[in-house]
Amino acid sequence: DNAPFPSFQDYISRLPNLCLLEIFKHSSRADLHNIMTANKRLLPIANDRSINHIRWTGGILAIFQTERGYGYEFTIKHPAYPGKRNS
Structure with a gap:
């Protein structure tokens, strides 16, 4: 393949939900909003009750x-x- 850019590797879809949840715990609420609107799989994870402390x-x-x-x-x-x- 002679594409000018290297192919995109989707590593996020390979991560287990618990790993993603730990990452989201360190995100801002604005970042979580962007995550929720970007991917259907990430929506329920970003809405998990364990990250309700993010204001x-x-x-x-x-x-x-x-x-x-x-x-x-x-x-x-x-x-x-x-x-x-x-x-």
């Missing part, structure tokens, strides 16, 4: 009582993630 910089968390218990609205003020997350 978004800037944002508003509103907890309120509903007819069925409690709910929340989390508004994230980050240029890479302009939306809201509701429950």
